[in-house]
Amino acid sequence: MKRISLSNPLSNLALEWAPGYTTNRQDVVLDIFRHHISYKDGLPPYAQARIIDLFANQLIKARPHPALWVSVDTPGNWFYAEIKRLVKFKIPMTIQPSWKPIIWEWQFSSPIQPTHIQAGDFPILAPLFDPKEYGIKEPALRVLQVLARLKTAYRPEIASLAGFSESHVRNLLKQLQVEGLIERRQIGKYEGYAIRSKGLRIVHRSWNIPKGVHFTKYRGEFRYAGERHRRKARMWRAWLEKAYPDIEIWESWTEVPIQRGIPDALAWGTHQGKEMLFWLEVDSGKSSGQTMQRIYSGRIAQACRHAVAWNLPIIFCIMGPGWVVRHFRKYDYSKFTPIALIGHDWRDFGGLPQYVMGEWRDDLLQNRALHISKTKLPFDPNQYPPKPKKKKINKTPKPKSSKPRFSIGENDDDTWYGDRSEGEE
DNA sequence: TCATGTATTACTATGGTCGC
DNA sequence: GCGACCATAGTAATACATGA
Known part of the structure; x- marks a missing residue:
């Protein structure tokens, strides 16, 4: 070789x-x-x-x-x-x-x-990937590619990220299983699917990864989240599609590093004909209010900078238990004009409030009065980064992940790997 | 501690829609 | 008509909360 x-x-x-x-x-x-x-x-x-x-x-x-x-x-x-x-x-x-x-x-x-070059001395290159060569059809390959990133997953998660219906994915998964490209595997309490090395080889080939090259650390989700947390994030695309009928999602990924920060899930597409990003953070509410505030003011600022840099609106969604989401009502977001903030109860699949740029919206059931932060300020996207809303840092959560951290040049906010697993399984 | 009900999850079957 | 795909209803298994 x-x-x-x-x-x-x-x-x-x-x-x-x-x-x-x-x-x-x-x-x-x-x-x-x-x-x-x-x-x-x-x-x-x-x-x-x-x-x-x-x-x-x-x-x-x-x-x-x-x-x-x-x-x-x-x-x-x-x-x-x-x-x-x-x-x-x-x-x-x-x-x-x-x-x-x-x-x-x-x-x-x-x-x-x-x-x-010598006359007639053309370089000999590997042929471009052709699914037919491997006896695999496009939809099945797509499912396999999604699973290659997730490693193990439940069917609804795969369906969501692939953008297919669950019943369709079910058939595709069956096929892939017969061909020995994937297998059933226990994930936590239930059985899901895992990709096998044979399937992984095809996927790598479809991505044109040269043989013998280390790609594993770039392939998967950037960090490992707790089961419930992970599931909510992986359902983000399906969630959006259910909540907003006139949405078109082009792609969605979980735990993906972008310009700054690593959203739990990121969907990219159009809503009402306008290209935008949908950034999801799932929070089980394990950290204190102050820690949460510090973390999120950083993340929201990051999202904001990204939106400004690419001139692209971002819908920033926080999902979690009601009390966590409610926590975000009290702040003023009017400085964050290219982004809209929404909050939602993570148990209620398929629901999301309507968003408004520079404002917070949630649709929590209790405390029915829809909260709207009503502060009109001049739109000036050049004022970033915003001042931290209150400087009261207690202890910083220490990173304990062993996952590779290939830096994208930023290192401020997303270092709190330790808190990520919910520990509720 | 045990029994019960509820919530969550995966899986299956069936029939429908859409485009060729 | 047919294949690809989707929606929905229903079943079974499991965890969790509740109350005796």
């Missing part, structure tokens, strides 16, 4: 060679490789960015002056912009929408050195 990759390191890479010619000479080329990705691959932007980096590393080993052209199939703008931000531009690179058929030299992140 190693020998092969040494003799031809390119043969493991599922890329297209798309050489550019700057002169009339055929033996001098811009050594450009093209990589295709789609928002429907089941991977969030940061994981796609890591794959791109892996390709760059492999190309550096294999070629003197390689360049990478990444074609991204995606609606909207956010997915594309996030990838661009997260990629380390180790070689000349350009990230473009997939519909662009050609690329110009000046669009690359840095100049491309020409490469001399």
